[in-house]
Amino acid sequence: MRYGALVAALLLGACAKPKEEQMVSRGALEGAPAASASSGGSERPQPRGAATVRTDKGTYSAPAVRFSADFLGEPPVTLMSVALSAQSEDGGTWRFRMAVDEKFVKSKHATARIIPQAALGPGLAVVDSPQPDGSSMAMDEGTLELTVTGNQVAGEVRTKDGRVRATFEGPLTVECTVPPAWLSGANAPAAPSAPVPSSPDEGTVRVPDEALATPQCRSMADAFR
Template sequence: MRPAVVMAALMLGACAKPKEDRVMSRQALTAERPQPRGAATVRTDEGIYSAPSVRFSADFLENPPATLRLVTLSAQSEDGSTWRFRMAVDEKFVKSKHATARIIPQNLLGPGLAVVDSQKARGPSVLMEEGILDLTVTGNQAKGEVRTKDGRVRATFEGPLTVECMVPPGWLSKANAQAAPAPVPASPGAGAVRVLDEALATPQCRSVAESFR
């Protein structure tokens, strides 16, 4: 199977949700990943949201070789409303520190595509229909904006960028990691297992982290 096909399939497995799950309750959303106030700020015409950071995730696969890369932000306002985005980027992003993605109204991600959704404290999750998400990273600081198709700015965001890196378990063993975490399942159907390289013991993860310092 070609690497491009595998990557598309894994992106689909990691990010796709059944159509009936696209409208989520506030309880389900916050249970997925509670977001305390933090250093990253989102400003929209509906309010201000905050999160600990913007997150860059690199997920390395071994057979066949491939890397999944996502930039995500999940922010919360004082009243419990949320604003989130997920953006798939390619290998050029690590060097260029800039990416532009087309916003689509469905949870099917691939490089150059993004999903933006918001949720009132007592309302359903709403996906942004169409638009552009623009992101620039300087050092370890991320900054960007979300625009509609006609160019109107819907939201701006800025804050620290944190790096999360997943690798095959064998990579940690080869790197002589002192405390390798227990393996966790990959996305459903991927047929692979990766672990979090929290200490950046592998050269692949160190290289990614050093690119955003």
């Protein structure tokens, strides 16, 4: 597969279907439970917890907002996103996924245009709210803005005319996957072995860096202390 097509396919896959491997983080960087990684239209809601979403339809919660960094091989490419999937007491879900880039790690701030599709690039986000009866309400336009202070996230979703549709806040969890060689090579000589998930495309296999043993993953976690 050509390199450009590979990156496009990975972006689409990351936002359209759940990852089978489990990514473990420094839970909220201060002890919050880690969540399994899933994304986009098929993302399952997390259990209720410390992150809170307030909308005109009700209140939702989840253990944390998730920042995910997916490192590819050579040449180095990093796919990054921020996501939240929160649940209400009646079983409803409110969720978003925003694609970000390296600038976000330094600025701790991002604004994205909301689109109805799940194929995301930096500056784009998907927001929807699946209901217990199987229906789903998705925003097809508007903006999503968030800021990270320490390991806490605060943000809001606005319609195109500027009305606030939802606000959210809570702890941030960092998740990271890398090529298997990064864990077994010189970058992480003491890292524990990890199972290698199968992949139909040569060069796209990644494994969770559960111990944040690689410098790349460790630097991501350190950025959000």
